[in-house]
Amino acid sequence: ELKVEQNPLFLSMQEGKNYTIYCNYSTTSDRLYWYRQDPGKSLESLFVLLSNGAVKQEGRLMASLDTKARLSTLHITAAVHDLSATYFCAGGFNTDKLIFGTGTRLQVFP
C-alpha cells in the first residue's frame, strides 16, 4: 500500500524563525509535488520536483527531493504570518495518480 507521511502534522512557529516540513513516501516516486491550501480554498501548486537532488526555491520556501531516501523537505526561512496555511506533499509513484500526504497545518504568530 502506498503511503505518504508528513511531519509534523501541526506546526506553530514564531515569525522570523526557520523550520522544515518532512515528507516520507513508501515506494518509488518519479515526481513529488508541494501544494498550499488556505482554509476553504482549493490547492495552490508550489513546487514540482522531478529528479533526485532537485531543489527549488520561491521566496521564503525551498523544496528538495532525495529519491534514494524517499524523502522530500519543505524548508521555511524567516517565517511570516502570510505563510500560515496547510501544506501538502503528493507523489506520482510512477503513475499519473497523485497520492497525498496528510498535510501540515502551519501557523505563524508574531
Next chain:
Amino acid sequence: NAGVTQTPKFRILKIGQSMTLQCAQDMNHNYMYWYRQDPGMGLKLIYYSVGAGITDKGEVPNGYNVSRSTTEDFPLRLELAAPSQTSVYFCASSQRFGYTFGSGTRLTVV
C-alpha cells in the same frame, strides 16, 4: 481560461438521495481525477480517467460512480448518499507534470 470548473459549489443532501457533481475542463487534458477531502485531512483519490471512455478506481471508490464520455467532462455520481460522504470534493485534470484543481464542491449529507 476557465481551467477546471466544478458545480455546484455547495450542496446539502438528505440520506438516501442521489446527485451528480459536475466537472469540466477546457485545457484538453487527457487525465482527470476526483478527490475527496475530509475535515483536517489530506486528499483521497476516488476515481480517475486517462481519457474518454476509460475510468478506474482510486483509493476510496465505494459509493461513487463516474463516466467519461468526452475529454472535457468527468461527472461524479453519488448514489444513496450517506453521512460518511460529507466532504469537500475536488476535481483535477493533468497533462504531463502539471495538475490543475477545481475550486471544490462542499457536500453535506444529513
